[in-house]
Amino acid sequence: MINFNVKNRNKIVLLLMLVVSLIQVSCGSSEEKQEYDADVIIYGGTSAAITTAVQLKRMHKSVLIVCPEKHIGGLSSSGLGFTDLGNKEVIGGISKEFYTSVYNHYQDEAAWNWQPRNEYGNEGQGTTAIDDDLKTMWTFEPHVAENIFEKMVTDNDIKVIRNKWLDRNNGVELLDGKIVSITMLTGEKYTGKIFVDGTYEGDLMAAANVNYHVGREANSVYNETWNGVQKGVYHHSHNFQELNISPYVIPGDSTSGVLPRISTAPPGEQGSGDNRVQAYNYRLCTTNAEGNVVPFEKPKDYDPAEYELLRRVFKGGRYSMFGGGEIPNHKRDVNNVGPFSSDNIGMNYEYPEASYEERKVILEEHINYHKGLLYFWGHDESVPERFRKSIKKWGLAKDEFQDNNHWPYQIYVREARRMIGDFVMTENEILGRSKVDKPIGMGSYTMDSHNVQRYITKDGYVQNEGDLGVDAEEPYQIHLGTILPKQKECKNLIVPLAVSSSHIAFGSIRMEPVFMILGQSAGTLAALALDEDIDIHEVSYDELKEKLIADGQVLSY
Template identity: 80%
Template structure:
């Protein structure tokens, strides 16, 4: 072989080897791998780094913080004094941000109202603030990540079919669809959906349990229970295309299924929506646009609501800089009732279809409010002054990154929280944090009553008299199912109990506690289930978690 040919051959082989090596999917290792980019994930990562452990956050999201940085800026709060640790640190950072005059670029601070969810939005005594703009929340999470030198690998999607390798009851590694693999001693599922938990074979529930399962009152089907205003009440609105004529067909977005027996369980999931960040500040308004394939017939039921004399449209809590965190309001609004039942267990492709449908529905609703002649002119004129905030979600058409997954899978773990613990009927003896918000379920279905009218079902709000303790077992799978996994968002609880637990401050609390437990297991070289609660409790309290609380008596 000539020297020139030999040299070319050597270079070719070397280059081929280089390409092969660089095309080989990477393997990453850490003490703990956290899957998901929610607020719970960031809280776990911060805690682990503070305990000196190596941690990687691997997440499908490109923007971290979950709902806290994706539109839910009007915090579902309850009793603010039970929010401690890293969760409280987040709201302290919000407070610190809005102390600056430069933070108020669309309105003076003095013009901002000071009430949110029944408490002071800006609490000078506790140096906390409970309302905020989405980009402010995201910046705070990103600062937490930078300060604690947390490595985050984004746009990584778990191979839910064959990406979880198990040996002797433990997860050995998880692999993403792009082929990258992550090995750790302990894993934390911080997704709203519980995708890692499910792929690891941990048992879970989707939908509502029957009241008989956990001896509850408020879990299963709840026909004619109207706790809020998100129902048709005694309005006799026909569900048929031609009012009163069942042969004419059913209007869109009304189920023809039997709603089920009172108190029975079902597969149905409470409605999702997007928590929009809207504004009427001149110069910061992106007008609501007519979506592609807009079909006004999808909103015929809303026309009939207007005809009945009810005009509930643009609800939402005030957040800084002349913005609103817009949520569902009334019997037909942004909650896309009945269209998310498949979402918790759907493939990524099917989930995208569901998300696209929700976006189209929501955008169509906004356009309908501003342009349909069934909407009184004074309301159309008012709503047209509003739009999406130009300085939010700039790389996503000013639309929130994350749909509001109010509930998906819920683990059936070492301990299942039920309404009996929330309402103080049963004692919790291994507290890892506290909650206090109302047991809040949005509507689950829209059906036809026996007398032929349309009605919503599932919207409930049951107050706890006192803040309640959350059991350690809510984040722990059963040991026989998985020994080295923690679940900080899709936690072990009944449907109605989850309605209170699912609040963002609580997710951060549970995220920190999960990180603490993982850190202790690493230090003692023990399984998660073998760490004594007494040891865990001491560290949680040292790090500012509130584990018990009694309302002061007058």
């Protein structure tokens, strides 16, 4: 038995009190939620969020990115490497810098580790992949894009706090028409003078009670032709057209039930509006380079009956598998092609407004559908043997998305919420019928909508609807008001992705080079407002225009 004298006992008591005190302090500090402050808070880690932050740092403003993503860059670093481009001459500023960085990367022979450079060819989407005159490159591997965005962040000393999810129900504090702070589900609070919604979904915009639209407006709303329901319009090959395929389990027998992934709801009147959303998919990075192939796996709960409609497409003589285009190192950016492909038509309608938990279920469904499609192509006996043999040589790229089982981090959110802001871009501006008096950038891509629904025609056949491609005769200007909420709704929020536009106009604006352009313009606008201590709506357009042009933005063509 150890004998403690009074002196030692007092020391021990004091020591225990100190330990308890330290534990209490430690517990208190771990429970205390952190607070962050910057001139500008950007929520989201997309390509536009990065260019916004870079521009703000160049204009000597403090900025902080807080985002749900662990990997920044959005679709540009998540599989969309065969760039939706349009006219490359109207891509300027930081957006062009990104594609110059891609060019510089592939000038190094060491970058061609799975393929000699001289074997690659030079085909991009509607242009050359490698442009030696402009020093730009428009095709690239996902990890290359992500590394470039990470270097932008590092070189400009931009703080990015990742894996943080906005409390969409109670996390936006508003006072006198301004956002004061945003709070994450984990309790961290971010305070700023100006906020930027850098998400594809427009989550911050919606949580701030800014007006927005989901789905297609009727043509009558903005005096358009291509916006609403477009039955019988076949601009691409992504429709059944003359195949006359029965939608029923027993062909021709409507009492036998309807095949999976076909809606039994009426498609709507021609030109009418609805709340349907164009289809999403994943832009896979696939390869056939020996040593870099991860075979396509059979998904859990694989059900070949899900793909019966594709069997009937094959019987009708249509064989389409891989869309998209070639990117360096024997890889392919895979996109939807044909009437039944990776676009999961009709399964994303709830996504824009869904909770995080509901979105996770939707994403899992899309992943399982897509994996099942890949497995079907390689193994189902309805697929001609030559195609089965061919696809088995392909797989996911082992050196891409390595911490996500080589699957892209980001689903292709082609469209979600769209703000109803200071100015609504419509097909009339895209097609040059109406002029834009305050341009902050330019677009040029086709007004492109993927299919919105798969329905049963009056004649009893299956058909897709909503797939459009309407070309503008020349590049068009994008109005300042497309990134601004109405002043009465919010005075300090800028929205460079879920921009104010009709469904069909958004089909052109929504391209990654344009998002990066709008991100830079958003950063410029915010910085000028901070310089003059005024609201973003009060910044002189002439002053904004002068700065945009000085920083390489293209505002006219």
